[in-house]
Amino acid sequence: MSDCIFCKIVKREIPSEVVYENEFIFAFKDIHPKAPIHILVVPKKHISTFNDITSEDIPLYGEIIKAIQKITKDLNIADSGYRVLVNVNKDGGQVIYHLHVHILGGKPFKFEEKGE
Ligand code: AMP
Ligand code: ZN
Numbered sequence: 001m002s003d004c005i006f007c008k009i010v011k012r013e014i015p016s017e018v019v020y021e022n023e024f025i026f027a028f029k030d031i032h033p034k035a036p037i038h039i040l041v042v043p044k045k046h047i048s049t050f051n052d053i054t055s056e057d058i059p060l061y062g063e064i065i066k067a068i069q070k071i072t073k074d075l076n077i078a079d080s081g082y083r084v085l086v087n088v089n090k091d092g093g094q095v096i097y098h099l100h101v102h103i104l105g106g107k108p109f110k111f112e113e114k115g116e
Helices: 005-010 055-074
Strands: 018-021 026-028 038-044 082-085 101-105
Touching: 005 026, 005 038, 018 055, 026 055, 038 055, 055 101
Parallel strands: none
Antiparallel strands: 018 026, 026 038, 038 101, 082 101
């Protein structure tokens, strides 16, 4: 989509700190990191939300998983652990409507019911 900020990042029309890229996937550092390691993994194809992933896109989501496994291994957090997060729509806290998976790591997290 022409007015989508993440499509522009994928096309390198807007600069980002690229962590990983292949035919299907683009991964870059979050501009406002919420953990020592905070990376966004996006499909190059514009998909608005997690809800919009179709059966056809399941292999593409598999590529996201493979990218997350590679990135976390390369950054040495695969074994110590990390968090993957997808915010969906308003109540999920989604701000940018191009599907992205957050990788958060470099510190321990607690799963708290009322936590951010
Ligand atoms: P979400 O709330 O899941 O939609 O998250 C959007 C994320 O994108 C936030 O964590 C932002 O800090 C991040 N973000 C917004 N603009 C940029 C940008 N130009 N480069 C990198 N990350 C960005
Ligand atoms: Zn987009």
